[in-house]
């Protein structure tokens with residue numbers, strides 16, 4: 001016996017990458033530089049680690065699914081300030097749930113809201129974070145993919161969705177800052193989508209887990225709840241956001257994030273989670289409070305990424321011109337040869353691993369929007385990223401000379 005949709009799940013991009021590299025021998029004299037995995041590598045804040053150690057004895061108690069009032073209050077204060085929400089509109093008791101990272105939350109939320117009996121459609125950007133796809137398949141929904149192409153600034157083109165598709169749509173995934181593109185939706189774009197959600201009665205799930213990794217300190221990315229507030233929708237109907245400490249605070253192993261938004265949806269999600277059995281441990285909740293209440297470490301984190309983007313630009317200028325995304329820690333670069341050959345040759349010649357764009361997307365209308373692109377995550381320390389940029393320069397020059 002198997003779940004009927006399990007067989008439809010695609011292998012994860014990193015499984016494909018492993019297979020792609022399995023027969024290759026990299027140069028032994030060069031150290032390996034992985035730019036493929038989006039796992040933050042900067043040092044986590046010491047005070048968060050101290051909090052975990054100090055409170056470790058509290059694993060003796062079962063935590064509740066809803067989390068402590070203190071954690072939800074800390075999240076409410078952080079999100080209200082960050083996204084300029086009206087005072088008391090995002091209420092700790094009604095609008096917020098802690099989650100063990102956004103990955104499980106994106107998956108579980110989809111299961112909690114999709115009605116599989118009514119031919120549901122889920123709309124997602126393409127390329128995408130693969131959980132959107134797997135969650136939709138297992139919830140019994142069909143996926144409509146919107147290609148994020150260069151001519152549309154690597155954002156989904158929502159005008160591709162037909163009236164009939166909007167009518168069937170139950171859930172729209174947004175990802176801003178985008179993985180892998182690093183591009184942003186602006187308030188007007190969010191507001192247009194919120195108006196469509198009202199008109200056709202669907203839910204918007206906005207994955208904002210890279211929202212704190214932006215380049216211009218004066219221009220933080222806008223979020224979905226902020227767009228709601230700007231429209232005067234202070235109860236956030238049909239809208240939920242997903243946030244995480246993984247990238248913001250370099251704590252991917254802590255497994256801590258939150259979902260916030262529409263009160264009715266949060267109630268439904270809490271019911272689902274009660275059965276799902278995914279309460280966050282109390283030491284993790286206490287460490288998360290400390291992290292959400294501090295911005296200094298996040299500013300320092302952004303500065304480290306800025307330096308790496310600056311080095312990449314400086315070193316590759318005129319050799320490989322890659323758009324500098326306004327946010328995220330990725331570069332989404334067009335390749336001079338096809339993305340799979342590029343990845344293989346780069347590994348064989350320079351011992352650098354990147355992720356072929358086509359592994360992050362699906363073919364749609366005869367094109368795969370990830371083709372001839374690679375994703376590079378600037379997560380390694382500054383010196384290692386500098387070395388990667390120097391080796392990439394050499395590699396691109398040698399391809400051009402061929």
Ligand SMILES: Cc1ncc(COP(=O)(O)O)c(C=O)c1O
Pocket residue numbers: 038100101102103104129175178179207209243244245246252256257
């Ligand atoms: C777009 C996107 N959403 C969600 C996640 C999940 O992050 P976490 O579960 O650590 O919060 C990731 C992780 O890489 C991601 O890239």
